[in-house]
Amino acid sequence: MTHPLDTDYGRQWGNTLPGRLAVFAQSWPHRTALREKDLGLWKEISWSQYWRFVRAAAARYQAWGLGKGDRVSILCGNRPEWLYTDLGIELLGGLSAGVYETNPAEDVVYVVNHSHSRVIVCEDQEQVDKVIEKLDEMPQLEHIVVIEPRGTLQYDEPRLIHWDEFIAGGLALLDDFDAEAALAKLYPYQPAMIIYTSGTTGRPKGALLTHHSALSTIRILAREIGVTDRDTVLSYLPLCHVAEKAFTLFQPLTEGLVVHFGESIDTVREDLAAVSPTLFFGVPRIWEKMHSSVAVGMNNASFLKRRLYEFCLPLGQTLAERALHRKSRPTDRVLRWLVDLLVFSALRERLGLARCRFAASGAAPVAPELLSWLMAIGVPVTEGYGMTELSGLSHFNRLDNVRLGSVGQVVTGVQAKIAEDGELLVRGPTVVKGYLDNPEATAESIDIEGWLRTGDVGRIDEEGFLWLTGRKKEIMITAGGKNLSPAKIENALKTSPFIKEAVAIGDARPFVSALIQIDYDMVGNWATRRGIPYTSFPDLSGRPEVRTLVDEEIRRINDAALARVEQVRKFSFFLKELHQDDEELTATQKVRRKNIFEKYADQIEALYEKKKEEAA
Amino acid sequence: MNEILELENVTLTFAGLRALDDVSLQVGEAQLLAIIGPNGAGKSSLFNCISGLYRPSQGRITLDGRDITRMAAHDIAALGVARVFQNLALFDNLSALDNLMVGRHHCIRSSWWQDLLALPASLHQERRHRARAEELIDFLHLEAYRHYPVGMLPYGVRKRIELGRALCMEPRLLLLDEPAAGLNNEETEDLAAYLLDIRAELNTTIVLIEHELGFVMDLADEVAVLDFGKLIARGVPADVRNDPAVIEAYIGGVGDADTTALPAAPTVSSAPADAGTSAPPVTTQPDPQPAPPDPVDTVAKQPTEPPASVPENDPPREAPRKPPRNRKRKRKGKKGRRGQAKRGSA
Numbered sequence: 001m002t003h004p005l006d007t008d009y010g011r012q013w014g015n016t017l018p019g020r021l022a023v024f025a026q027s028w029p030h031r032t033a034l035r036e037k038d039l040g041l042w043k044e045i046s047w048s049q050y051w052r053f054v055r056a057a058a059a060r061y062q063a064w065g066l067g068k069g070d071r072v073s074i075l076c077g078n079r080p081e082w083l084y085t086d087l088g089i090e091l092l093g094g095l096s097a098g099v100y101e102t103n104p105a106e107d108v109v110y111v112v113n114h115s116h117s118r119v120i121v122c123e124d125q126e127q128v129d130k131v132i133e134k135l136d137e138m139p140q141l142e143h144i145v146v147i148e149p150r151g152t153l154q155y156d157e158p159r160l161i162h163w164d165e166f167i168a169g170g171l172a173l174l175d176d177f178d179a180e181a182a183l184a185k186l187y188p189y190q191p192a193m194i195i196y197t198s199g200t201t202g203r204p205k206g207a208l209l210t211h212h213s214a215l216s217t218i219r220i221l222a223r224e225i226g227v228t229d230r231d232t233v234l235s236y237l238p239l240c241h242v243a244e245k246a247f248t249l250f251q252p253l254t255e256g257l258v259v260h261f262g263e264s265i266d267t268v269r270e271d272l273a274a275v276s277p278t279l280f281f282g283v284p285r286i287w288e289k290m291h292s293s294v295a296v297g298m299n300n301a302s303f304l305k306r307r308l309y310e311f312c313l314p315l316g317q318t319l320a321e322r323a324l325h326r327k328s329r330p331t332d333r334v335l336r337w338l339v340d341l342l343v344f345s346a347l348r349e350r351l352g353l354a355r356c357r358f359a360a361s362g363a364a365p366v367a368p369e370l371l372s373w374l375m376a377i378g379v380p381v382t383e384g385y386g387m388t389e390l391s392g393l394s395h396f397n398r399l400d401n402v403r404l405g406s407v408g409q410v411v412t413g414v415q416a417k418i419a420e421d422g423e424l425l426v427r428g429p430t431v432v433k434g435y436l437d438n439p440e441a442t443a444e445s446i447d448i449e450g451w452l453r454t455g456d457v458g459r460i461d462e463e464g465f466l467w468l469t470g471r472k473k474e475i476m477i478t479a480g481g482k483n484l485s486p487a488k489i490e491n492a493l494k495t496s497p498f499i500k501e502a503v504a505i506g507d508a509r510p511f512v513s514a515l516i517q518i519d520y521d522m523v524g525n526w527a528t529r530r531g532i533p534y535t536s537f538p539d540l541s542g543r544p545e546v547r548t549l550v551d552e553e554i555r556r557i558n559d560a561a562l563a564r565v566e567q568v569r570k571f572s573f574f575l576k577e578l579h580q581d582d583e584e585l586t587a588t589q590k591v592r593r594k595n596i597f598e599k600y601a602d603q604i605e606a607l608y609e610k611k612k613e614e615a616a
Numbered sequence: 617m618n619e620i621l622e623l624e625n626v627t628l629t630f631a632g633l634r635a636l637d638d639v640s641l642q643v644g645e646a647q648l649l650a651i652i653g654p655n656g657a658g659k660s661s662l663f664n665c666i667s668g669l670y671r672p673s674q675g676r677i678t679l680d681g682r683d684i685t686r687m688a689a690h691d692i693a694a695l696g697v698a699r700v701f702q703n704l705a706l707f708d709n710l711s712a713l714d715n716l717m718v719g720r721h722h723c724i725r726s727s728w729w730q731d732l733l734a735l736p737a738s739l740h741q742e743r744r745h746r747a748r749a750e751e752l753i754d755f756l757h758l759e760a761y762r763h764y765p766v767g768m769l770p771y772g773v774r775k776r777i778e779l780g781r782a783l784c785m786e787p788r789l790l791l792l793d794e795p796a797a798g799l800n801n802e803e804t805e806d807l808a809a810y811l812l813d814i815r816a817e818l819n820t821t822i823v824l825i826e827h828e829l830g831f832v833m834d835l836a837d838e839v840a841v842l843d844f845g846k847l848i849a850r851g852v853p854a855d856v857r858n859d860p861a862v863i864e865a866y867i868g869g870v871g872d873a874d875t876t877a878l879p880a881a882p883t884v885s886s887a888p889a890d891a892g893t894s895a896p897p898v899t900t901q902p903d904p905q906p907a908p909p910d911p912v913d914t915v916a917k918q919p920t921e922p923p924a925s926v927p928e929n930d931p932p933r934e935a936p937r938k939p940p941r942n943r944k945r946k947r948k949g950k951k952g953r954r955g956q957a958k959r960g961s962a
Contacts (some may be wrong), residue, residue: 039750266760
């Protein structure tokens with residue numbers, strides 16, 4: 001059977017995102033496109049139903065007078081409705097803008113106003129309340145769609161419309177809605193969505209992705225890793241982020257694979273184990289969590305299990321290492337089979353990675369130790385590099401050619417080079433059109449020849465592997481004149497299961513120090529086991545035993561992973577957990593260093609003060 | 617209003633001690649009635665009479681016009697009266713889901729041998745009950761705990777499971793004995809939102825006993841006050857708060873009734889319509905003090921802050937509150953707030 005995209009219909013419409021959906025719906029009307037766990041059961045949505053809901057959303061938008069160039073904000077967790085409302089506005093030639101659910105009301109207002117959204121789609125009462133609270137500040141907002149009406153039924157707000165009503169209205173209009181005419185008006189190089197950058201340094205900027213840039217990225221990747229329609233993914237990271245969009249939207253619409261939506265953000269682990277996707281994208285935090293959950297599990301496991309794990313892990317590491325350097329011995333296969341049988345296949349099943357054939361890590365630098373642990377337990381994981389402005393991806397390690405610690409080689413069709421100041425420049429079809437309503441920032445980032453300044457510093461070796469040092473703006477120069485990357489130090493520290501977050505300090509300082517946030521669950525578990533009493537996070541952080549524990553961890557990491565100048569000499573604890581609401585983290589849980597430095601200035605100074613006293 | 621529950625001159629005596637003394641009370645359909653009163657006032661006894669654990673010495677209790685005074689507890693439950701006890705009464709070794717399924721027990725119609733043979737009727741029934749349990753899991757956001765033994769779960773979650781189990785019975789009347797006891801602020805706020813949702817969506821009548829006055833005053837349509845087994849006041853929260861008899865029962869003081877007020881939030885009841893206005897949402901946090909174990913303490917300590925007699929035109933001690941509307945479903949983020957107050961240099 002010919003692939004849907006190779007049919008005449010496919011060739012005609014297959015160059016935009018909604019067009020591709022139409023193609024799959026035409027060729028495979030009854031095949032499963034999406035699965036959603038609802039009331040404890042997995043429900044299937046076929047390609048034709050998917051397309052029908054998208055058309056219904058579009059028809060409804062059209063009835064509201066929305067059309068080409070109009071924007072819809074989506075303030076919602078991962079669920080099929082996200083895709084319907086997103087592709088619906090894209091079908092009309094408009095743009096979607098995702099808003100993080102964790103954003104406070106002010107940030108929601110910022111995105112809605114900056115994108116001039118006329119409609120906002122909210123998930124539930126919690127999100128609606130944020131919008132209603134600030135309604136006066138968003139005069140252009142005409143409609144608020146709420147997907148889960150619970151608790152909002154008595155709201156007396158004329159602009160509010162519930163999902164059932166919204167979609168029923170759209171379905172009723174379907175007969176008069178000519179989807180092919182709408183598709184015919186789309187062209188691949190028009191902006192399809194606005195993806196806001198995380199804004200670690202300032203206000204988020206809205207990158208404009210076109211259908212073409214969105215599809216090219218993934219088309220390239222899909223070809224290189226051989227994605228087929230039999231692959232499955234789990235949608236669980238925020239869909240406002242380009243990486244999850246690539247896996248939930250671009251990738252399935254490229255090859256027609258099946259997307260799963262779990263129950264809630266709290267059930268990711270269970271959902272992952274249930275779905276066991278073949279392609280999986282994880283951010284470092286996810287891998288860290290997996291690692292520490294296994295560490296805790298093994299501590300609590302029976303003697304036999306623990307010994308088996310302790311015996312198999314080094315063996316797995318050796319095997320992985322040999323495979324990495326292509327020095328596998330003939331017996332390695334047998335050994336791998338053995339360790340899988342004894343421990344690792346069960347372990348992978350628990351983690352939900354049993355069927356995974358390609359796991360990618362990205363969005364932030366990951367510690368190589370973590371990747372090698374994953375490889376040791378038999379997860380084919382590789383690190384990649386991309387950013388919103390690259391529609392998701394420009395470099396990745398091919399599974400058969402991995403360099404640990406490098407983010408890999410450039411993908412086909414994309415060029416990369418290092419500027420004189422060490423900054424990485426990338427050019428290719430995946431580079432975005434620019435930033436919304438921000439020509440200065442666009443000019444600053446993308447030069448006349450189409451090279452995108454990534455803001456990351458690194459080097460490319462003779463084999464084409466990219467080795468990143470860190471963000472250009474974050475590079476610290478110690479008082480001794482050494483250039484250091486805080487990201488490297490922080491990631492090394494975060495390999496300890498007891499350390500959840502670390503902020504390295506060293507700019508214009510005689511030595512490197514760090515502010516540490518302990519992992520409350522892990523350290524709490526450790527303390528309970530040792531009978532150390534504690535009541536709360538600050539109390540636990542203040543315990544001398546915990547200090548000793550972290551001190552030992554840092555010493556170990558200093559020796560194992562850091563060069564002399566990078567070693568952390570002193571540290572102190574955050575006495576609270578960092579939080580987005582306190583402007584300490586971005587919506588993607590990245591540390592906002594500038595704010596931290598300002599907020600904890602006293603604490604940082606104290607780290608260096610004491611040293612002087614000791615010297616005196 | 618359509619009366620669901622009616623108590624007529626109910627009296628309960630234990631060896632001459634009158635736990636309930638001539639209590640008459642009506643509860644209308646979909647009403648949220650709070651019963652307050654000092655320790656030993658007879659609140660739990662009243663619940664025990666309604667749910668059939670105690671037999672009143674005198675008087676009559678009717679549910680939907682049907683006399684239930686002498687009925688057995690399980691028969692009353694079958695009529696649609698569900699009760700959540702003050703102390704947790706869950707099966708610790710069963711999963712959250714199984715605990716909820718227990719709540720469906722009274723609806724199971726198949727016999728044990730049908731179940732044993734897994735006959736179609738039996739399986740069909742199982743699916744139906746499971747579906748109902750899943751709806752409540754969704755309603756109370758218990759997805760993440762479905763398969764965990766209840767004994768492993770935190771207290772706040774267990775409380776929610778117990779509420780879910782009561783709702784599994786599809787009750788017409790829900791009796792809650794101190795639902796907010798032992799919950800932190802956030803959980804209390806969530807609970808209030810759940811109760812409002814239960815009433816709005818399931819049209820369930822709720823009677824609750826509560827010590828935390830702030831919680832009650834925010835939430836209830838009406839408040840009934842018991843003291844030494846007697847019903848001493850009944851009305852909307854604002855009126856009850858200023859009722860001289862109530863103040864005397866609670867504070868035990870003499871004081872000028874007009875100038876002393878109960879220390880609870882002074883707003884009007886939380887009529888459901890109120891929740892729906894587009895008025896700017898309220899940002900005030902719930903009462904910072906946790907639910908105290910002893911109600912007399914709560915009330916007795918409070919007046920020390922404002923002097924015993926507060927001038928009438930004095931501004932209210934705390935901002936007026938409305939029913940909490942922001943249910944924090946995604947709790948993940950909120951966790952970060954722990955211990956924020958104590959930040960300092962190490």
